[in-house]
């Protein structure tokens with residue numbers, strides 16, 4: 160699925176979408192899943208190739224990943240030319256949107272991490288089929304901008 164942000168193209172590659180799809184909550188009572196997003200530039204397009212799953216303490220409405228494990232993953236994938244570009248998690252709602260804690264946390268991560276891009280990505284996987292059931296946002300200093308698919 161393809162998106163644009165500030166004149167740049169972003170593509171969620173098949174492998175990444177398969178992982179997100181596989182971890183989608185099937186019902187409102189499934190556990191929340193989440194992890195990190197890794198991308199590389201290819202012909203001027205930011206291709207998000209991999210979504211990883213981070214093991215951490217989870218509950219239905221909150222996701223508290225283990226930051227030590229996440230940093231090891233960032234280092235390992237960097238060796239393969241993949242850059243950490245953001246986080247994803249699931250929500251038990253059809254068309255997901257970030258909660259207030261999601262926004263606060265992503266803006267905090269944006270402030271604290273070193274990154275390749277002038278923005279980071281947040282993906283939320285809802286219950287409906289993609290693209291309607293997938294929220295993609297660009298996290299910038301102080302704001303999260305929702306990106307529209309396939310235009």
Ligand SMILES: [Zn+2]
Pocket residue numbers: 220248249250257258261283
């Ligand atoms: Zn959330």
